[in-house]
Amino acid sequence: MKIQELPAHQIHKLLVKKEISCQEVIREIFKTIGEKEGEIHAYLSFRDREKVLREAKKVDEKLKNGEKLFPLEGIPIAIKDNMCISGEKTTCASKILENFISPYDATVIKRLKEKGLIFIGKTNMDEFAFGSSTENSYFGPTHNPYDLERVPGGSSGGSAAAVASGEATVALGSDxxxxxxxxxxxxxxxxxKPTYGRVSRFGLVAFASSLDQIGPITKDVTDSALLLNVISGYDLMDSTSVNITLPDFTKSLIPQVKGFKIGVPQEYFVSGIDREVEASIKKSIKLLEAIGAKIEEITLPHTDYGIATYYIIATAEASANLARFDGIRYGYRSKNNKTLSELYEHSRAEGFGKEAKRRIILGTYVLSAGYYNAYYLKGLKVRTLIKEDFNQAFRKVDAILTPTSPTTAFKIGEKTDDPLKMYLADVFTISANLAGIPGISIPCGFSKEKLPIGLQILAPAFGEEKIFQIAFTLEQSLKK
Amino acid sequence: MKYETIVGLEVHVQLLTNSKLFCNCSTKFGEKANTQVCPICLGMPGVLPVINEQAVRLAIKSAFALHCEILKFTRFARKNYFYPDLPKNYQISQFEEPLAINGYLNLGKKKIGIKRAHLEEDAGKLLHPEEEAYSLVDFNRCGIPLLEIVSQPELKSPQEAEDYLNVLKLILKYLEVSDCNMEEGSLRCDANLSVRPQGENNLGVKTEVKNMNSFKSVRKALSYERERQIKLLEKGGKVNQETMLWDEKKGITLPMRSKEESQDYRYFPEPDLIPLAFNEEWLKKIEQEVAELPETRKKRFIENYFLSDYDAGVLTSQKPLADYFEETVSRGGKPKLVSNWILTELLGRLNSRHLTIGQSPFTPAHLVELLKLIEEGKISGKIGKDILAKVFDSGKSPTSIIKEEKLTQISGNALLLKVVVEVIKENPKTISDYKKGKERALGFLVGMVMKKTKGRANPANVNKLLQEEIKKL
Known part of the structure; x- marks a missing residue:
């Protein structure tokens, strides 16, 4: 088997058994990047190769000396370009931060360094994470490894494409x-996407502070649990991170769902859903039922309001979060200005892309005097109702199962002219962010066009262990 | 027509914390530009604020001192506006759920209402080099905690406004919440002023007056603004609701360039900070610290300890100083003596070393010990002062210093007699002057004995011995 196709836990075994060296692993990844990056464009920047190989050499020396490795030590990881690595570029795929070099490490980066993961580079994304296709990148789109004419999804499209193509073994995204x-x-x-507060946001360039969460993108569920083990936990630098005892998530990788009650929300199987996607999800539901899970139809009555609520709250927060990009202290500054307000206006008009400007304007509008109550405040109230929907549902079931997206990957350019259509690509995922609950997407089949289909499992806040157990069981059963 | 003046004050004070409101940067004043900064207070991409507990404590302390209601649940909000001294282009402040509301401040017999008090972060400072086409910005001040204290429109004259500021400063300095130095910018004050015909119930149109840099200039600016408004009304004109800038040199207020439309700050709850809810016990502890305010304590010092108005005022200007005094008294020091020693000996020495009373190496226990030694006649007052200096430098106790340096008074008469006889022999001229009736001559002789004994003799004893010995001649 090819190294670039292996999940991290298998590479770890080979490293420990000394069947391969860490330097070989890294070279294989470099080779894959050399072969595929030209057509995929998963990355925005790479770390210096010499530096990367030196780090791999250190891991090999540790192995030679008989020292124990951390579970993900020496594993090549790609980082979405909205997380800060000290001394590296953090562009958020925006012209306004094109040459910005972060002066500090994000908390997740510190934790990954402590556990010996090796950073390969920073991945492409929709500008400031505004989008669902990675087409809103100032540096050009990323292509889906399964079909280069299609989008990889977004906004963490670069990270997902890097892992899918073998240009990295694991990656971090933000959701x-x-x-x-x-x-x-x-x-x-x-x-x-972990529970809000599970992973520190310190060093993640904020899009919508009350919704953002960093999480793992991996080849399988086991790697996901391993990577969450490294990055999660309370952080003094993030007041919204939660101080609770951390489980070892790999303990939940048990192929057993007997007695689990899994809810299927009726609202998620109505309009706009691709029939192939629906069929594939229903097959997985049957499979879970066959191996002992109890399937129950549930209702999440406020589902229809998810997108509207999301685009009020998220853009409101974004409008303030992005105010700091003004050309005064760092980042892009327009040369055509005579006054202070021209400096602001021109730097931002020239520095931000179309979707960023659209969201800043939307967010500014919903917070304005006279509109605040009608939009922002109303949005907060509906958010509470959506949370309450989930609370009600989780009184009856352990987890909820839905399609991740109504369709498979769409063609590049297909939805760029219609923002509303693009926003609907997130219709099944948005509610989890509004409610702060965790959710996972795992592959559950392919369409006739050989495009992957994703299945989403949601659990109550801090219920990642349940998610891992169900996802792991399903993953193992689907292999058979 | 007679007019009534209505003033409301908005005061910002910098809180005396070691670090900034949302990061670990130092709050030290007067450092080189942009040396007290970090990614957080510079608003770099990805940073998050973390609240400084000490700032919250000081704010709550002030709120208690101003008899405010502390809200059970308080929250921060983002105030959005673009300005180069504000790195995030929003200020983390408080809006709908301030820390404290509905308090008052005693101004003589009058109570002046406090509408609200809330925490927020300070902005940086813009510098405009002369004849240059650019401006510079210093972010050292950016993120320093501010407490904004808003009074009700209940001050009835410019003088009352100045008095309010003086009382507020007294309280906040006493509690060591802020040093309230208007010249250094640790206290800033904006005022709202309106006038109305006497007897009228509705408030007149107000103007906001800014740019005053001392309490006196607040009074002067408001007096000017009051006259300006009255003159305008008497001519049949109307007061515009606008912001006026005080020009200290010319002694006038001038309208700030009027904005086309009023600023919309688009406040919304700060999602990066969780709301604060306070532990009852924690609150109670802070409340106890402010149980007695300087005014009451001063009165008590005058009544209970028979101190002068001035002495009691100085002692109660800072809480730790008043505590120092009372601890010394409770350990047995005589109030008047303790007060004298603190005011004449200790404070000067602390000031010259830039120490606060809390950092004094000379403790209340040391002072009590020293006063006892003087009272028992073991040392003279003069030596007492030297000992204070030595304790101050070494931290050793007065008794051990006396032992080490053999500074006790010569109490055995034999030794003293020897010196007295010596002095008499050496000064025959003075002796004869004294015998001729020059009483002052004896004082000179006493001085000579004291000099020879390096101050260790008891002057009363010396006096007595000298007279006896001279009689014998």
Whole structure:
């Protein structure tokens, strides 16, 4: 088997058994990048190769000395370009940060360094994570490894494509409304959005502070649990991170769902859903039922309001979060200005892309005097109702199962002229962010066109262990 | 027509914390530009704020001192506006759920209402080099905690506004919440002023007056603004609701360039910080610290300890100083003496070393010990002062210093007699002057004995011995 196709836990076994060296692993990844990056464009920047290989050499020396490795030590990882690595570029795929070099490490980066993972580079994304296709990148789109004419999903499309193509073994993405799960579904990999507060946001360039969460994008469920083990936990630098005891998530990788009650929301199987996607999800539901899970139809009555609510709250927060990009202290500054307000206006008009400007304007509007109550405040109230929908549902069931996205990967350019159509690509993932609950997308089959289909499992807040157990069981059963 | 003046004040004070409101940067004043900064207070991409507990404590302390209601649940909000001294282009402040509301401040017999008090972060400072086409910005001040205290429109004259500021400063300095230095910018004040015909119930149109840099200039600016508004109304004109800038040199207020439309700050709850809810016990502890305010304590010092108005005022200007005094008294020091020693000996020495009373190496226990030694006649007052200096430098106790340096008074008469006889022999001229009736001559002789004994003799004893010995001649 090819190294670039192996999940991290298998590479770890080979490293420990000294069947391969860490330097070989890295060279294989470099080779794959050399072969595929030209057509996929998963990355925006790469770390210096010499540096990367030196780190791999250190891992090999540890092995030679008989020292124990951390479970993901020496594993090549790709990082979405909205997380700060000290001394590396963090562009958020925006012209306004094209040459910005971060002066500090994000908390997740610190944790990955402590556990010996090796950073390969920073991956492409929709500008400031605004999008569902990675087409809104100032540096050009990423292509889906399964069909180069199609999008990889977004906004963490670069990370998902890198893992799917073998340009990295694992990756980090960020998910504000589905930005990890939807590209994972489109690229046939596993993407987890943890509970809000599970992973520190310190060093993640904020899109919508109350919705953003960093999570793993991996080749399988086991890697997802391993990577969550490394990045999760309370952080003094993030007041919204939650201080609770951390489980070892690999303990939940048990192929057993007997007695589990799994809810299927009726609202998710109505209009706009691709029939192939529906059929594939229903097959998995049958499979789970066959191996002992109890399937129950449930209702999430406020589902229809998810997208509207999301685009009010997320854009409101984004309008303030992006105000700092003003050309004064760092980032792009327009040369055509005579006054202070011209400096602001021109730098932002020239520095931000179309979708970023659209969302800043939307967010500014919903917070404006006279509109605040009608939009933002109303949005907060509906958000509470959506949360309450899930609370009600989780009184009856352990987890909820849905399609990740209504369709498989669409063609590049297909939806760029119609933002509303694009927004609907996140219709099944957005509610989890509004409710703060965790969700995973795992591959559950392929369409006739050989495009991956993703299945989403949602659980109550801090219920990642349940998610892992169900996802792992389903993953194993689907292999058979 | 007679007019009534209505003033409301908005005061910002910098809180005396070691670090900034949302990061670990130092709050030290007067450092080199942009040296007290980090990615967080510079608003770099990806950073998050973390609240400084000490700032919350100081804010709550002030709120208790101003008799405010502390809200059970308080939250931060983003105030959105673009300005180069504001790195995030929003200020983290409080809006709908401030820390404290509905308090008052005693101004003589009058109570002036406090509408609200809330925490927020300070902005940086813009510098405009002369004849240059650019501006510079210093972010050292950016993120320093501010407490905004908003009074009700209940001040009835410019003088009352100045008095309010003086009382507020007294309280906040006493509690060591802020040093309230308007010249250094640790206290800033904007005022709203309106006038109305006497007897009228509705408030007149107000103007906001800014740019005053001392309490006196607040009074002067408001007096000017009051006259300006009255003159305008008497001519049949109307007051515009606008912001006026005080020009200290010219002694006038001038309208700020009027904005086309009023600023919309688009406040919304700060999603990066969780709301604060306070532990009852924690609140109670802070409340106890402010149980007695300086005014009451001063009165008590005058009544209970028979101190002068001035002495009591100085001692109660800072809480730790008043505590120091009372601890010394409770350990047995005589109030008047303790007060004298603190005010004449200790404070000067602390000031010259830039120490606060809390950092004094000379403790209340040391002072009590020293006063006892003087009272028992073991040392003279003069030596007492030297000992204070030595304790101050070494931290050793007065008794051990006396032992080490053999500074006790010569109490055995034999030794003293020897010196007295010596002095008499050496000064025959003075002796004869004294015998001729020059009483002052004796003082000179006493001084000579004291000099020879390096101050260790008891002057009363010396006096007595000298007279006896001279009689014998």
């Amino acid at each position: 504000t409304g589905g930005s990890i799960r939807q590209p994972a579904a489109f690229c046939g990999v596993v993407g987890l």
